[in-house]
Amino acid sequence: MKKAFSFLGIAILGGALTLGGYKLLFNDQVVIERTIEKPLQTLQASYNPTLRNTNATEVNTDFTVAAEKTVHAVVHVKNTAVRTQTNPLELFFGNGNGQRKYEQVGTGSGVIISADGYIVTNNHVIDGANDLEITLNNKKKYKxxxxxxxxxNDLALLKIEADDDLPYIAFANSDNIKIGEWVLAVGNPYNLTSTVTAGIVSAKGRDLEGNRNIESFIQTDAAVNPGNSGGALVNARGELIGINTAISSRTGSFIGYSFAVPSNIAKKIIDxxxxxxxxxxxxxxxNINNQGEDIDGVKIESVAEEGGAEKAGLQSGDIITQVNNVKISKYSExxxxLTAKxxxxxxxxxxxRDGDFxxxxxxLSKKDTFVSRAFGIILKDLPKKDLKKYDISKGVKIYKNANKYLDYYGVxxxxxxxxxxxxxxSNASEATKLLDDAxxxxxxVYxxxxxxxxxxxxxxIR
Incomplete structure (x- = not known):
């Protein structure tokens, strides 16, 4: 028994010496840099690809001109975020609060869209950044x-100040691209700068999550990997038709499908x-409801009072088949x-309408209310008078509390x-996404x- 207590005492003494040495060596705050590549969104598609025989015609597959026009206008985006890490050893044995700061660095791509330095990228590439650095293809760096x-829509707009005009990519009309058309994906996957891959447009209006999602992606089979986020999808003429955003993958790397926000949507959001x-x-x-119905189009379940549809004479039961001569087969289309308007x-x-077209x-009117399905609330943008009344610059109002979940907490x-x-x-749309994502x-949720x-x-809220 005495021997057992002796071993226990030696163990405790050794632990104390180790902790004391740790305290002497690491008492000061240490800043560590961690580098990660901002991953593309990886999504499970809600469809099964089908191969069909088509009549192929010979096309020019020389993409050298398109690559030369675009590679200098796609940039490397470095996102530096300061994180806080809790150290339990220092909490119990030190005199500090047990927290240490470290830098986490993420990387992605961006597209220069104007000679004066405006750059579009994905929101998830720059989210949470304390510092943003842009590296051009000629290795010049800018804050x-x-x-x-x-x-x-996972988009963000950045600005750099350069002494000279910058190369940029012009927007094309993404409605005009065709399935089977050749495209190039330009970006910086795995920190390999200025990488160009080729593929075809595989589908348009892809929603990935079911027919009520807001997304309307261009799907391609051009290889896109982590680091490509925010890069350019261009046509064979080197014109911007999309911003590469997501891949469908079980591994986190490219397995055949990539998805881009159409240029018409990107341009409208930037404007x-x-x-x-x-x-x-x-x-x-x-209001629409296509659930359980196999129809070619989008069926109107009801029209809002005093809304644009009611004033124009649209009715419940109408099936929308076209918008400005663009065919509509499903909700995402x-x-x-509408997102581009x-x-x-x-x-x-x-x-x-009952067989008549x-x-x-x-x-169109402005949407100012959004539903958080996770919390059962409707959020509404704040009018300027309320911002002024409460002396705030941003905020959203809880317009309706449907399932009373937040009432339990007093909200x-x-x-x-x-x-x-x-x-x-800033707005109800952003707030809804933050709540549902959490x-x-x-x-x-705090x-x-x-x-x-x-x-x-x-x-x-837990």
């Missing part, structure tokens, strides 16, 4: 400023950010067309959410709100 971002500071989402003023614009909507001119209808997990929220990851009395409060 970048974040102008604005749209989490819903909105520059002009308004936030995305202006246009809606028809309809309709969303893609602004509130106040008018579109020609062709519907199938009717075209109506509909004036009520009419509360204004200013921050979600310490991030300021729920999907089974993470707690809300900073202004209550009905105008008082600021904080809540932890």
């Amino acid at each position: 970048a400023e974040l102008i604005g971002k749209d989490a819903a 909105d950010i520059l002009e308004y500071g936030a995305v202006q989402e246009a809606i028809l003023g309809i 309709l969303r893609g067309q 602004r509130p106040g614009e008018s579109v020609n909507i062709t519907v199938n 009717i075209t109506k001119n509909v004036k 009520k209808e009419g509360f204004i959410i200013t921050k979600i997990n310490k991030k300021e929220v 729920s999907n990851r089974n993470e707690p 809300l900073e709100v202004i209550n009905l009395k105008g008082e600021r409060e904080r809540y932890a």
Whole structure:
């Protein structure tokens, strides 16, 4: 027994000496740089690819001109974020708070879209950055400023200041691309700068998650890997038709399918950010329900009162088949067309009404309410008068609390959410995505709100 206590005493003494040595060596704050490549979104597609025999015609597959025109306008994006790490040893045996700072570096791609230095990339490439650095193809480096971002469509706009005009890629009309058309993906996969791969357009209007998702991707078989995020998808003339964003993969690397945000959507979002500071989402003023129905188009379940659809004469039961002469077969294609439009614009909507095809001119209105299905609430953009009333620059209102889940925590209808997990929220669309993403990851949500009395409060939702 005495021998056992002796061994125990020696073990405790050794542990104490080890901890003491650790404390002497590592008492000061240490900053470590960790480099990771920003991964592409990896999504499981909700479809089975089918091979079909087609009549092929000979095409020119010399892409040297397109590559030369684009490779100098695609940049390397370096995202440096400062993270905090908790050290349990120092919590128990040190005199500090047990936290140490370290730098985490992510990399991706971006596309120069103007000679004066505007760059479009993916939001997930720059998300959480404390510092952004752009490296051109000629190895010159610049600090970048974040102008604005749209989490819903995973796009962000950056700006660099250069002494000379920069090479850039012109936008093409993504509605005009055809399935089977040759395309190039240009980016920086695995830190291999200025990489060009070729493929064809495999599909358009791909939603990946089912027919109610907002996404409307261009699908290609051009090889796209981690580091390609935010890079260019161009046609054989070297014109921008998309921003590479996601891959469908079980491994995290390319296995045959990649997806890009169409250029028409990217251009509209960039224009909105520059002009308004936030995305202006246009809606028809309809509710749809294609569940369980095998139809070619999008069926209107109901029309909103005083909305553009009702004013134009669209009715419940109409099946939308075209928008401005562009064929609509499913919801994601309709969303893609509307995402590329602004509130106040008018579109020609062709519907199938009991076998008759009717075209109506509909004036689009602005969407200002978004549903968080995870929390059962409807969030609404704040009008300028409320921003001024509460002396805030950003925030969203809880417009409806459908399932009363937040009531349990004391969060009520009419509360204004200013921050979600310490991030300021600019609009209802962004706030909804932050809430639902956190729920999907089974993470707690920390809300900073202004209550009905105008008082600021904080809540932890688990």
